[in-house]
Amino acid sequence: MNVGEWPARWARRYPEEICLKYQDLELTKAEFNRRVNRLANAFQEMGLRKGERVGALMGNSHIFLEILFALSKLGGIMVPLNFRLATPELEYILNDTEPVMLMYSPEFLQTAEELRSKVPTIKQLVCEMEGGASQDPTYEAWIADRSDQEPTVGAEVLLEDPHFIMYTSGTTGLPKGVMHSHKTAIWSVITANATADVRYGDRYLICLPLFHVGALNPLLSTFHKGGSAIIMAEFDPVKIWEIFGTE
Numbered sequence: 001m002n003v004g005e006w007p008a009r010w011a012r013r014y015p016e017e018i019c020l021k022y023q024d025l026e027l028t029k030a031e032f033n034r035r036v037n038r039l040a041n042a043f044q045e046m047g048l049r050k051g052e053r054v055g056a057l058m059g060n061s062h063i064f065l066e067i068l069f070a071l072s073k074l075g076g077i078m079v080p081l082n083f084r085l086a087t088p089e090l091e092y093i094l095n096d097t098e099p100v101m102l103m104y105s106p107e108f109l110q111t112a113e114e115l116r117s118k119v120p121t122i123k124q125l126v127c128e129m130e131g132g133a134s135q136d137p138t139y140e141a142w143i144a145d146r147s148d149q150e151p152t153v154g155a156e157v158l159l160e161d162p163h164f165i166m167y168t169s170g171t172t173g174l175p176k177g178v179m180h181s182h183k184t185a186i187w188s189v190i191t192a193n194a195t196a197d198v199r200y201g202d203r204y205l206i207c208l209p210l211f212h213v214g215a216l217n218p219l220l221s222t223f224h225k226g227g228s229a230i231i232m233a234e235f236d237p238v239k240i241w242e243i244f245g246t247e
Contacts, residue, residue: 004072106131
């Protein structure tokens with residue numbers, strides 16, 4: 001079972017259970033899977049093929065996860081980008097991975113504009129919400145009219161296929177892309193589930209940046225077990241205590 005099959009599996013078993021919360025948004029497992037499918041079908045309609053990369057220059061949100069799982073269903077590869085890096089560093093990473101698409105949050109518009117002409121492989125840019133460049137569609141508008149049915153995949157997505165690429169900090173040189181396959185992602189969550197006793201129904205509060213495995217891997221462990229996620233855009237101690245008191 002590749003990672004892309006997880007949302008559909010839990011949507012079939014417990015469609016009305018909460019999958020995630022982000023700010024005022026709450027999605028059930030069925031709703032989340034339908035949104036992932038819309039994005040996967042949008043990727044296919046733009047011509048994305050198995051093995052191609054999509055960069056994500058954005059903060060924490062439900063959309064980050066929708067990108068990851070939609071690409072997982074198709075055999076695409078996500079490249080999460082550290083938004084704290086300078087533009088030349090991001091330019092290096094993107095030209096190293098050669099993505100066909102860049103998805104960004106509006107607060108990174110200036111960076112996205114600079115990267116637009118410096119990464120020739122990028123065919124399409126999509127902004128997470130209003131506030132992006134006029135020629136770039138917003139995420140919700142881009143997926144709105146797509147089918148929410150499971151995408152028809154031409155090439156089977158295998159466990160050995162690449163899943164996402166995380167880049168090292170590059171403290172002693174240029175950052176290096178670390179390729180994670182579906183298999184390594186699954187074994188990572190199996191190990192975490194066993195050692196941390198992650199169980200079905202657990203809720204995971206995430207406030208660390210999802211462009212880092214320290215945040216992404218625990219979140220994948222929660223999804224693998226059928227738990228739910230409470231996603232914060234950033235660390236806020238007051239809000240965390242408020243969440244602890246209400247959830």
